[in-house]
Amino acid sequence: MTTPKPAGNPLATAGLPPDAGPAVPGPGAVSSLRPLGLDRVLLDDGGLLGQWRRRNAEHTLPHCLERLESSGNLDNLRAAAGDPGGHEFAGMWFADSDVYKTLEAALWELATPGADPRLRDFAGDTVALLARAQQADGYLNSYFTVAEPDQRWLKPVWSHELYCAGHLIQAAVAAGRTGTSPELVEVARRLADLLVERFSRVEEVCGHPEIETALAELYRLTGHRPYLDLARRFLDLRGRGLLDHGRFGPRYHQDHVPLREATEVAGHSVRQLYLLAGMVDVAVETGDLALLAAAERLWDDACRTRTYVTGAHGSRHRDEAYGDPYELPPDRAYAETCASIASFHLSWRLLLATGRARYADEMERVLLNAVAAAVSQDGRHFFYSNPLHLRTGHSNAGEEAAGHRLPWYSCACCPPNIARLMASLPAYLATGDAGGVQLHLYAGATIDTGAARVEVRTSYPWQGRVELTVASRTAEPWTLALRVPSWCGSHTLLIGGEPVEASPEDGYLRLTRSWGDGTGVVLDLAMPARQVRPHPRVDAVRGCVTLARGPLVYCLEQHDLPEGTVLEDVRLHPRGPLRTSGGDAAPVVITASGSALDGAAGAPLYTSEGGDETAGPALALTAVPYFLWGNRSEGPMRVWIPVADAG
Ligand SMILES: [Zn+2]
Numbered sequence: 343m344t345t346p347k348p349a350g351n352p353l354a355t356a357g358l359p360p361d362a363g364p365a366v367p368g369p370g371a372v373s374s375l376r377p378l379g380l381d382r383v384l385l386d387d388g389g390l391l392g393q394w395r396r397r398n399a400e401h402t403l404p405h406c407l408e409r410l411e412s413s414g415n416l417d418n419l420r421a422a423a424g425d426p427g428g429h430e431f432a433g434m435w436f437a438d439s440d441v442y443k444t445l446e447a448a449l450w451e452l453a454t455p456g457a458d459p460r461l462r463d464f465a466g467d468t469v470a471l472l473a474r475a476q477q478a479d480g481y482l483n484s485y486f487t488v489a490e491p492d493q494r495w496l497k498p499v500w501s502h503e504l505y506c507a508g509h510l511i512q513a514a515v516a517a518g519r520t521g522t523s524p525e526l527v528e529v530a531r532r533l534a535d536l537l538v539e540r541f542s543r544v545e546e547v548c549g550h551p552e553i554e555t556a557l558a559e560l561y562r563l564t565g566h567r568p569y570l571d572l573a574r575r576f577l578d579l580r581g582r583g584l585l586d587h588g589r590f591g592p593r594y595h596q597d598h599v600p601l602r603e604a605t606e607v608a609g610h611s612v613r614q615l616y617l618l619a620g621m622v623d624v625a626v627e628t629g630d631l632a633l634l635a636a637a638e639r640l641w642d643d644a645c646r647t648r649t650y651v652t653g654a655h656g657s658r659h660r661d662e663a664y665g666d667p668y669e670l671p672p673d674r675a676y677a678e679t680c681a682s683i684a685s686f687h688l689s690w691r692l693l694l695a696t697g698r699a700r701y702a703d704e705m706e707r708v709l710l711n712a713v714a715a716a717v718s719q720d721g722r723h724f725f726y727s728n729p730l731h732l733r734t735g736h737s738n739a740g741e742e743a744a745g746h747r748l749p750w751y752s753c754a755c756c757p758p759n760i761a762r763l764m765a766s767l768p769a770y771l772a773t774g775d776a777g778g779v780q781l782h783l784y785a786g787a788t789i790d791t792g793a794a795r796v797e798v799r800t801s802y803p804w805q806g807r808v809e810l811t812v813a814s815r816t817a818e819p820w821t822l823a824l825r826v827p828s829w830c831g832s833h834t835l836l837i838g839g840e841p842v843e844a845s846p847e848d849g850y851l852r853l854t855r856s857w858g859d860g861t862g863v864v865l866d867l868a869m870p871a872r873q874v875r876p877h878p879r880v881d882a883v884r885g886c887v888t889l890a891r892g893p894l895v896y897c898l899e900q901h902d903l904p905e906g907t908v909l910e911d912v913r914l915h916p917r918g919p920l921r922t923s924g925g926d927a928a929p930v931v932i933t934a935s936g937s938a939l940d941g942a943a944g945a946p947l948y949t950s951e952g953g954d955e956t957a958g959p960a961l962a963l964t965a966v967p968y969f970l971w972g973n974r975s976e977g978p979m980r981v982w983i984p985v986a987d988a989g
Contacts, residue, residue, distance in 0.1 A: 362453050362519045363769030364512075365555075365619075365691050368562040371626040372634065374697030375773035375780060380453045380520070382790055383768040388927070389786030390803065391767055394714070398764035399451050399458060401721030406444045406758050407464055409750045415441050416471065418484035423474035434753055435485040436502035436550075441468065442509035443758035449516040449523065450765035469517075469526045472510070476529055480536035482510065495540065499585050499595070504548035507533055508556035515556070516766075518563045527563070534560055538568045547579050549595055551613050554620025558627055574624045577601055577633070580617070590661045602636045607644045607664050611656030611676075612755075614640075614664065615684030622691040634695060641692060644685075645704060651874060651888055651981065652715070652895050652968055653708030654728050655681040659742060668879040672730035672982050679726060679756035682712035683763050690770060693782065697775075699849020702782040703828045705770065709783070710803060711895045714969035716747075717760050723747035724757045730968075730981040734900070734908050746976045772796070778821035780850065784808050794820065794857070801926040803892045806830070806867035814857035822857070823850040824865050827893060836864040867892070871920035871932045876982070886982035887914060889932050889965045891922065896932055896965035900977035903938075904961070909978040911939040913957065913986035932965040937986060955987055 362380045367373035385392035410416050414432025419441065421429035445468050448461040476482040483503050486494045495503065514530030517523035534557065557573035560566070581600035583592060592598040594609040596617050607614050618637050625634035647667035649655055654677030657665040662676055685708050693701035716725045725747050736745045741752060750757065771783045779794055784802040789795070797811040812822055826833055826846040835842045835851065838861055844851045853863070869892035876883045889896040900909050918935030937957040963983075971979045 362521075364450075364516075364766050365559065365623065365687065365694065366519070366562060367626050367694060368565075370629075372629055372631070373626055373694050375694050375775050377694065377769055378772055378774055378779075378789065378791060380450060380766065380769050382792075383771050384455075384788045384790075385768050385771075386786030386788075386799075389800065391771075391783070391785035392787070394764055395454075395767045397721040398447075398761055398767075399454070399461075402717065402757070402761050402764065403444070403447055403451060403461065404458075405722045405749070406440075406447070406761050407460070409754070409757070410441055410444060413437075413440075413750065413754065416468070418488065419471050419475045422482075422484035422487040423471060425474070429488075431485055431489045435489070436506055437754075438482075438484050438506045439502070439509040440754050440758050442506070442513045443755075443762050445469075445526075446509070446513035446516045447758060447761035447765040449513060449520055449526075450762065450769075452522050453520040454765075454768075465517075465523060465526075469523050469529065472529050473525060476532060480532035482507070482529070482533050495546075498546050499549040499588065502548070502550050504537070504553040505550040507537060508552035508554075511553075511556035511560050515559045515563050516762075530560065531564065531566075534569055538572050542568070542572055542575065545579055545582075545584055547576050547584055547597075549585055549613075551576075551596070551617035551620060555616065555623050558620060558623035561627065570624065570627055573620060574628060574630075577617075577621060577624055590663075594661055594663060602632050604636060604640055605643065606667075607640050607648060607655075609664065610662050611664050611681040612662065612678060612684055615655065615681055615688050619684065619688045619691055622688065622695060626691075626695050637688075638692060638696070641688065641701075645700075649685075650675060650677055650712070650730060651876070651890075652677070652711035652728070652730060653682060653685060653704065654678075654712040654730075655685055659727070668877060668881070670876075670880050671882040672980065673733055675727070675729045675731075677712065677728040677730070679713070679716035679724065679728060680759050682708050682716065682728070683756075683759045686713060686763065686770075694773065697780075697848075699825055699846075700828070702825055703849070706783055706827060706893045710893045711968055713760070713763065715971060716756065717764075718747045719970070719973045723749055724751070724760065726751055726753075726756050730897075732972075732977075732979045734910055734978045736978065746972055778823065778854070780823040780825075782825050784825075796822070803869075803894055804925050804928065804930050806833075806869040806892060808865045808867070810863040810865070811860050812857045812863055813860045817856055819854055819856045821852050821854040822863070823852050824863075825850050827867065829890070829893060830867045830869070832868045834864075834866045836862070838862055871922050873916060873920070883982040886984050887916060888981050888983065889920065889934060891930060891932060894930075895968045895981060897968045897971050897979050897981045898963060898965055898983060899971055899974070899979045901975045902964040902966070907938045907961070908942070909980060911942045912961065912963065912983065913937055913939065913955070914963065914983040915960075916985045929967055929970060934963045934965060936961050936963040936983070957986055 363377045387396050415437045417429040448465045451457050511530045514526045517526040554573045554576050557569045561570035585595050585597045621637040648664050656676045659676050689701040689704040738745045772789050773780045787798045793815045795813045800808040835844050871891045873887040874890050915935045921933045922930050924930040940956040940958040
């Protein structure tokens with residue numbers, strides 16, 4: 343295997359691999375910024391992101407390991423390997439992908455100092471199992487090997503064979519970049535070589551995108567051009583009606599228009615977002631600026647017209663799909679966890695390609711709200727669908743509209759996806775370029791590029807104060823870029839204790855100097871509690887506001903209402919004060935003034951008479967961060983709060 347050396351950040355001189363992280367552009371890529379890799383960013387356990395990473399390592403990942411065993415995913419592969427035991431195939435036909443995502447998570451985690459040795463055992467055992475389950479020609483898919491051996495490659499719309507292959511390849515990329523398992527890279531290459539042989543001359547694509555980004559990443563790892571060419575071929579073939587669309591139609595599969603001509607996101611939201619990630623990867627590696635522009639255009643369409651205030655995507659349950667523009671019902675939000683994760687991955691790729699702050703803003707929004715809400719405080723329960731309003735009297739509609747987080751799912755795509763994102767979290771905090779270091783996500787951490795060291799101390803997002811100690815091992819001046827989030831109306835900056843006037847350029851404060859061996863920088867981002875109004879075309883929440891503070895969206899929970907008060911009867915007094923309490927390590931809550939309607943219980947469903955709402959006595963409303971909802975008790979919740987008529 344030949345590993346091309348990426349054009350390194352010139353600040354990175356410590357001799358550590360600069361590419362131990364997801365989605366690292368290759369040496370010739372169109373890329374504004376370069377990742378720093380997991381080994382250069384150490385998250386403090388005390389900060390929120392550090393707590394999440396640690397919870398993932400100590401609870402979510404071990405939980406996933408247990409579930410892969412108890413749900414039969416590993417037995418499926420043992421059956422494919424011909425191991426004794428007579429296992430029947432269990433679970434979804436794409437159950438292998440849960441194994442691969444968990445394996446990827448474990449491999450990222452193993453790059454972190456002090457990783458749990460059980461993860462090393464799991465990774466070693468699983469890679470050995472995969473090598474045994476792989477067929478002589480490189481084929482690897484337990485469902486088709488065990489259950490439908492004569493149907494291999496014959497069901498491109500629903501088989502998910504290439505989708506599963508993509509997740510295997512992504513795990514192998516993690517293995518290659520962290521140096522944890524050369525054997526897994528070899529397994530993935532044997533499979534990828536088979537794909538090149540099988541798909542390079544036929545006009546076929548997979549119903550569920552994923553292989554495109556995976557092959558581009560494998561090209562980056564190995565330098566083997568046929569992988570990139572095949573990824574590009576799959577993208578070029580899309581939008582030509584090659585798939586048999588069935589009951590959901592061509593838009594569901596993003597097969598209704600060639601990708602470079604698409605102007606709006608469509609169909610199954612996870613598929614759309616994974617496809618967009620592949621578009622960016624291929625675009626930057628091939629210099630295809632039209633393809634990159636198409637990806638930016640679709641990202642823009644999604645964010646302007648089809649994204650929830652939490653950063654979640656996908657408003658329709660029936661086909662897990664995007665709705666029409668501004669169709670964003672809070673109670674019927676589908677908002678699949680995988681779509682939130684895919685949105686984060688897409689924005690990361692676009693941030694690297696363009697350096698534009700809006701992509702870092704979106705990473706922050708979706709991570710701290712939609713992604714974070716999908717996992718419980720104990721790290722062992724998960725949402726698949728993430729509504730913004732759980733109604734009083736909600737009938738628990740099973741897995742796809744659960745009123746509380748479940749320990750696992752029959753379609754378990756989301757929990758291991760959370761695990762792989764959380765395990766790789768440090769890689770997304772900062773980047774480098776020829777001019778210096780850029781900080782995108784704020785969290786207590788130490789960033790060490792070899793030539794530059796930045797210590798970050800902060801209780802963000804509970805407080806907006808970010809204290810940095812910036813040290814340089816070179817006398818040359820370089821630029822520290824600090825993101826000023828789009829929600830932030832004002833900030834103050836101190837360097838070496840002295841106030842400095844600085845305005846963000848394209849969303850970043852750019853501070854250029856010779857940093858010496860330890861310069862103190864304090865960035866204070868004002869984060870008063872605020873009301874957020876929806877676009878006037880979002881009919882479902884017209885007349886409502888949501889409360890927010892800094893990057894966090896808030897919600898009301900039944901848990902905080904007086905006994906007997908129905909959540910849907912609560913009205914917010916929009917001119918009342920918003921007060922905050924808590925902070926530093928504790929969640930900040932917002933207190934607002936409101937009231938509950940009188941007489942709603944007995945009112946007719948429809949009436950031509952009267953109809954004005956009658957406010958009851960004043961009520962102090964407590965709003966909590968959305969990502970924490972459903973952790974104290976089960977019950978109704980809402981993000982969007984109707985505003986009282988009288989204000
Ligand atoms: Zn999912």
